[in-house]
Amino acid sequence: MGNYGRFPLRLVRGRGSEVYDESGRRYIDLLAGLSVCALGHCPEIPARRVREQLDRLWHVSNLYHIPIQEELASRLVELSFADQVFFCNSGTEAMEACLKLARLAAARIHGKERPCFVAMENSFHGRTFGSLSVTGQTHYQEPFRPLLSEVRFCRFGDLASLASRLDDSVAAVILEPLQAEGGLHAPPQGYLKGVRELCLKHGALLVYDEVQVGMGRLGQLFAYEHYGVEPDILALAKGLGGGFPIGAMLARHEVSRHLVPGTHASTFGGNPLAMSAALGVLEELTRPGFMEAVCNKADTLSGRFDRLLRQNSAIRERRGAGLLQGLLFDRPVALLIARLHERGVLTGSAGKEVLRLAPALNIPDALLAEGLDILEDTLKEPWSA
Ligand SMILES: Cc1ncc(COP(=O)(O)O)c(C=O)c1O
DSSP, X not given: OTTXXXXXXXXXXXXXTEEEETTOOEEEEXXXXXXXXXXXXXXXXXXXXXXXXXXXXXXXXXXXXXXXXXXXXXXXXXXXXXXXXXXXXXXXXXXXXXXXXXXXXXXXXXXXXXXXXXXXXXXXXXXXXXXXXXXXXXXXXXXGOSOOSOEEEEOTTOHHHHHTTOSTTEEEEEEOSSBOTXXXXXXXXXXXXXXXXXXXXXXXXXXXXXXXXXXXXXXXSSHHHHHTOOOSEEEEOGGGGBTBOOEEEEEOHHHHTTOXXXXXXXXXXXXXXXXXXXXXXHHHHTSTTHHHHHHHHHHHHHHHHHHHHHHOTTEEEEEEETTEEEEEESSOOHHHHHHHHHTTEEOEESXXXXXXEOOOTTOOXXXXXXXXXXXXXXXXXXXXX
């Protein structure tokens, strides 16, 4: 169907941070499948684990205990604020689970219905009806109304705006710790701490969507560690499977205990193949020194971007954090992205005017430098929308 506007590239194989098209042409991948391929293409350890699992067991359903599912859940619990995990298959499904759990748990905790959600303007949480309802960008929502009616939007980064939307009908505040699709907006200093305090004051749960910014993207395993403020419920997807479809919802027991049998489910959720891929990704991400290396690469990227900002009058700002960074231009970046394709580099956008880079977390320094040299060179030539 015609729902994707695609670039004229036909990619057929990849290894690490390099991908190849049908004609054998090589591209340096600085987008990693939209922040998904955390360890690049066909990463060795997850691939080995999936290959082994392929010969052991593919699917049995959640009618039964699945040891490898328990293994991944235990690992995520050990590494995070959470006590329990629910598995699904994508980011939007993880967010749907978060919305349902938040409503259910808030009603049980307070002994009365709390139907409302407070979400952020400019956010992005996915394309299914619940996730779309808390996505604060009208162009995504408009053709599909009516959506969930009990959603109030406030300005990201503005505590007064949040405070004005909170009362005792609010189940949860939903936010991306750093807004990704909406233009790579980092939260102002102290903002998430203020959000946490307001949530506590009003008895609202705090839900983080770390679908894009979790799993090492900001230089720590979870984005909330980067900002030092824990949520009550957390959504993961993208990088968790390193390219294998998976989503997860994490929560503390006092919240998750309300998700009793029959309240929510996913046929494929916790599928053994997806579990084996994610266990492989986590094995790599938690290797000593891995996150330090991510932070060093992030510093390189920031430094190069700051230099471009000084050199190029078409660039207005450097945005984002960690290995999810971008440049805000004074014009749409679609043509620049296409130029970069011609020169063998894959990048993306976040909104129309922000060039987005989200390379694999283990991109070799030399490849990152080569890709950035090509970007710098491309920017020397005139281009416009
Ligand atoms: C923050 C965030 N949440 C949710 C989603 C939806 O994830 P999926 O496309 O896997 O449903 C995305 C996708 O880009 C995202 O960036």
